[in-house]
Amino acid sequence: MRAPGLLAASWAIARKDLAIEFRTRSAFLSSVVFSLLAIVIFYFAWDPTAVGPLALAPGVLWVTFTFSGLLAMHRSFGVEAADGAIDALLVAPVARESIFLGKALANVVFVAGVQAVSLPAIAIFYNVPLAGAWLPLLGILLLATVGLVAVGTLFASITANTRMAELLLPVLAIPFFVPVVMPAAQATADVLSGRPIAESFAWLRILLAFDLVFVYACTVAYPFTIED
Amino acid sequence: MPETSAAPRRPFDWFALLAVAVTAAAYVRAIWFTPPEMLQGYAQKILYVHAPSAWVAFLAFGLTALAGAFWLFLRDPRLDRFAESSAEVGVVFTTAVLVSGPLWAKPIWGTWWTWDARLTLTLFLWFVYLGYLVLRGVIPERDARARLSAVLGILGALLVPFIHLSVYLFRTMHPMPVVANPDGFQMPPVMVKTFFFAFFAFTLLYAALVRARYAFATDRDALEATLDATPDGGR
Numbered sequence: 001m002r003a004p005g006l007l008a009a010s011w012a013i014a015r016k017d018l019a020i021e022f023r024t025r026s027a028f029l030s031s032v033v034f035s036l037l038a039i040v041i042f043y044f045a046w047d048p049t050a051v052g053p054l055a056l057a058p059g060v061l062w063v064t065f066t067f068s069g070l071l072a073m074h075r076s077f078g079v080e081a082a083d084g085a086i087d088a089l090l091v092a093p094v095a096r097e098s099i100f101l102g103k104a105l106a107n108v109v110f111v112a113g114v115q116a117v118s119l120p121a122i123a124i125f126y127n128v129p130l131a132g133a134w135l136p137l138l139g140i141l142l143l144a145t146v147g148l149v150a151v152g153t154l155f156a157s158i159t160a161n162t163r164m165a166e167l168l169l170p171v172l173a174i175p176f177f178v179p180v181v182m183p184a185a186q187a188t189a190d191v192l193s194g195r196p197i198a199e200s201f202a203w204l205r206i207l208l209a210f211d212l213v214f215v216y217a218c219t220v221a222y223p224f225t226i227e228d
Numbered sequence: 229m230p231e232t233s234a235a236p237r238r239p240f241d242w243f244a245l246l247a248v249a250v251t252a253a254a255y256v257r258a259i260w261f262t263p264p265e266m267l268q269g270y271a272q273k274i275l276y277v278h279a280p281s282a283w284v285a286f287l288a289f290g291l292t293a294l295a296g297a298f299w300l301f302l303r304d305p306r307l308d309r310f311a312e313s314s315a316e317v318g319v320v321f322t323t324a325v326l327v328s329g330p331l332w333a334k335p336i337w338g339t340w341w342t343w344d345a346r347l348t349l350t351l352f353l354w355f356v357y358l359g360y361l362v363l364r365g366v367i368p369e370r371d372a373r374a375r376l377s378a379v380l381g382i383l384g385a386l387l388v389p390f391i392h393l394s395v396y397l398f399r400t401m402h403p404m405p406v407v408a409n410p411d412g413f414q415m416p417p418v419m420v421k422t423f424f425f426a427f428f429a430f431t432l433l434y435a436a437l438v439r440a441r442y443a444f445a446t447d448r449d450a451l452e453a454t455l456d457a458t459p460d461g462g463r
Contacts, residue, residue, distance in 0.1 A: 203397070
């Protein structure tokens with residue numbers, strides 16, 4: 001059998017991870033419930049008469065996405081620890097970059113699934129009118145999620161080698177999320193308040209540049225995190 | 229009873245003494261022989277600590293990332309020891325920046341902290357490199373530690389322009405550099421001299437601290453190698 005190419009191998013690994021997730025659904029359900037709880041709790045952390053829900057929504061949304069995303073990324077190498085599954089993956093005749101791309105792709109789908117539930121939830125709970133804004137919002141979500149997942153997946157691989165992965169992953173990853181979450185939240189706020197998307201192009205450019213640089217850098221760096 | 233030999237004593241660190249002496253001289257000059265600034269008064273003298281510390285902090289992290297990148301190709305343990313030493317010294321100087329900045333900002337800006345581009349960048353660099361040190365602390369195997377921290381160091385360097393750019397767009401009010409100003413020097417020459425003297429002194433201090441920290445890392449690695457070679461683990 002011929003060894004699969006980079007993209008075919010990535011796709012196979014992403015499908016494997018998503019199949020595991022789809023059959024157990026445990027991580028997805030906890031991430032969804034987590035993000036719903038976060039949305040609800042944040043509402044009570046502010047005085048709604050002083051700060052309107054519409055002003056809160058973008059920040060709440062992105063903090064929620066960041067932390068529920070971290071749950072997903074932590075799990076993505078956690079499942080490989082059982083029964084030495086990562087070793088089987090490493091001896092597979094595929095480029096190691098494709099393991100990273102596959103894991104990252106599965107994580108993008110996972111995080112997008114969580115977003116698909118929490119976005120309507122915030123629209124309902126915070127009374128945010130999404131109707132006119134959903135298309136630009138989708139673009140912001142995609143650009144930001146790719147950047148978050150690229151960095152988060154790489155750091156999940158780094159911390160999977162250590163004793164305190166669940167604590168170390170957010171400590172290492174969150175500083176790297178700053179140039180994603182800030183532009184994403186600002187652009188979301190612009191779009192939700194009815195301003196045209198063209199006003200957010202400066203933010204979207206940062207997101208796009210971050211995606212290009214860090215998807216490439218993390219893919220190249222990944223093989224160095226799993227040498228044995 | 230196993231034979232024990234006393235560790236060879238290091239010669240006295242004259243270089244460190246020199247660095248401390250030059251730094252002390254820079255302070256003496258800044259405090260007593262440089263006039264206070266007209267508008268900011270004595271608060272402005274914090275600049276002679278703040279700006280050189282910031283320079284050394286960025287130098288230290290840049291060299292850490294560079295040493296990590298070279299380690300990935302050369303696998304020379306000396307590069308890793310240097311990266312470790314430089315990161316640790318860099319965190320110390322970043323802390324100095326983050327402490328001296330608010331001390332100046334309170335009387336001049338009227339607030340301890342503001343989310344300006346440079347402040348935020350320094351703060352997040354501090355977080356990244358604290359994480360770097362924590363990561364090093366939890367990986368016992370020397371090679372894995374060098375490898376993973378090298379990756380983190382390089383990504384940290386890539387992060388710098390993004391944080392700067394995004395916070396810059398957010399808003400910025402940090403005073404623009406007053407020395408390397410395109411309109412020519414605005415600081416009077418006596419201040420500029422003190423300023424550059426302090427830069428020189430802090431760079432020397434950085435080199436001395438890294439050198440001492442590097443010597444410690446060498447000793448520690450040698451001790452570990454000896455213990456590993458002893459059948460009962462040295463106990």
